[in-house]
Amino acid sequence: MSKLTALQIKSLTNQAPKKYADGGGLYFCVRKSGVPYWMLRYSSQGKRHEVTLGRYPQMSLASAREEAVMTKQGLRTGTDPIREKAKLALPELNTVEELFQDWFDNDLSRRLKYPQIPERIYRKEIHPLIGNHPIADVTPRDVRAVLQKLHGSNRPTIANDTLMYMKQLFRHGIKLDLCQSNPASPFTVNDAGGEETSRERTLSLDELQHAFQVFQENISSFGRDNYLACCLFLVLGVRKSELCEAQWREFDLETGVWRLSKERSKTGAAITIPLPTQAIEWLQILHGHACGSPYVFPARRASKRPHMGPDTLNRAISKLFGREAGRKVQPPNKMGDLEHFTVHDLRRTFRSLAAAEGVPGHVAERCLNHKLKGVEGIYDRYDYFEERKQAHQQVAGLIDSIVCF
Template identity: 40%
Template sequence: MNVKEIKANIKTCATLRFNVGDGLYIKPNKSRNGGAWELRYTINGNRRFMTLSGVGFPEKSLAEAKAEAAIIKQQIKNGIDPLAERARQSEAEIITMNNLFNDWHKEESKRLKNPERPLGHYIKRVQPYIGKLRVEDVKATDIRRIIQKINDDGIPSISNQTLYLLKKLFKHANKLDITQRNPAAAFNSSDAGGPGKSRDRALSFEEIEITLKVLRDNIAIFTHDNYLLIILLIIFGNRKTELTKAKWNEFDFSKNIWDLGIRNKKESDIKIPIPEEVMPIFREIKERSCGSEYLFPARKKSKNGHISDDTLNHALGKMFGSNVSKKKYPNLLGSQGVKHFTLHDLRRTCRSLLAELGYEGNKVTRYLNHKIKGVAGIYNRYDYLEERREIASTLAQRILPLAKINSNSEEG
């Protein structure tokens, strides 16, 4: 069939497609006096129609369609199903490290308890250096540069976690036959700042007073919301994300109870008593949250709605002069004699302060949302709610004056 006959058939065709010859067909589109090129072929006893790539007739000429069809027919002779090959190639190709991470994270997020954690490590620690590199082009020197940079920032635990992530990514690439190399394989925990060590850092009341004064004096850098967060972490001994992700519907202020439920590391149901002394802080947070469902809403556009997990880390890092932002800050806390501490050290600090105030035993164990160990933990179902309320009240009475917050007013 020639071009003139094809055009005539398009106008008069009453079927879904018509035969042009040599296995070529056209599926007419009468509105534009053209149609899609199709190739009919048989493979493994199955007869199929395949639309040729790109434009149809008349943009793709009869000669061009025949040439493309000839190439496809040769593939079929070699046992390759062109439709199956096209489907495989249409899937997102994994070329760069960004492609690799996205493919790995898509699967891992179904299994991981906290999928945002490796996402954060990758975006902050890996992507800026090798995200756009081809997987095959990443070298061991790139891996070393990444973990050395984190070590230089003084956070070896994050260096270890990032190295572990890189090893998993390249193992995923090996599994998919993208590469047989793993440039992270030769590195171990000693390269990433050493094996993790149990920390014993806890702040004294004196250090807390100095720390809070430095934060107040530099509130434009640290921010007032972060300041309120720090105070609550010291008093309640919470894990950071229990507060940063807290919603107002978890709080019953008619009973002064925070129902954290199982939204905690131990996934054990717990209700946290709120002492009256701390209520001014919650009233101020409520006002500052401007109607958000979260106590601490995101300060930039975010799909999470609450502040980033690293917001408070970065704010505290600035106070110690860590390289966490484009602008370099002096070691404001260190210059006042405060030894470096992390946010999780505040949880240990809370435990230490309670011991200093004379509180020990199961009520403190439950105050920190730890499980009571041994046989006592099996049979003792009492939750020490009122005892914990007394503990929180006592600690608040010691901390709030240091924070310059009047427990009888709405603002500090």
């Protein structure tokens, strides 16, 4: 088989579509429409493959032959040209920040219902220390530095989540062949926040009396919206995100119901929440405070979120206990000997108060928007609306004199 010449190649561009062999697996390909190109045919693992080397006339005959020789040399050392070409098509990722953004765009945002949770942890805990590091340069010592910074913050859950997300992040880097090993894999929860125990904190009526009295005495700094949010958490027993991100369109204050959609419900099922009379009054006050915002608790400062942040209320409560993150000099403890509590503890307290009022367990569980377990959950589709309405009103009546605003 005679080899092609440069003059022949030039004349072939006007011929009918065909592949013209130059020898050694190299072909000059003329298409019916489009630019002619060079193609190399080769065998790998018992199968025949074809890979495009370049377009004509940008790649000359001499350049095509040289590229074909180099490609075949790579094959002998185990380099697959198709796989290498696929790598070149990937976006250039150099730093940990660029790796995280690719992970967020192509995995987290598609897989998770709330991808902003790992994003927030990355931005606050991981990026400040290693975000600008080249991916392949991150070592276990860098991972340890991130974890050590968290040791003194008394946030074991955040520390464990940070380690978990670092492991997942660098596992994504391994998938993209951007690093050969995972620098976070040698670490366990004992190196981060330790084994976590579930909280069982509930507040007694005396503790609630003390806490809300301190809220009222410091209302100018604690905030009226924060105060009313605590009241609502206590009588509704809802989750933090469900109330902090609530919009006015979900409420019908005339009939006294809150329709929580399945998209916003953690269980993935919609639920209609009955509002006790006190909650309706508090929401009417908040409607005036919202100044036309579609959110019940609009953001009061410049923020990416249009509503109250997930940590806002817990930070305000902790400040009254003399704890404020990021400050060397802590504020005075105005709560005295009262044990520290969080927003979620108010939800747990609602459950305890409901039990004290004689509310049946299955009704209280539905008040918390928990799915009923076992056979009962399979066959019992009744929503207990009237029973839940009575339960919420009983709890509201029990703490009415404590939280009167």
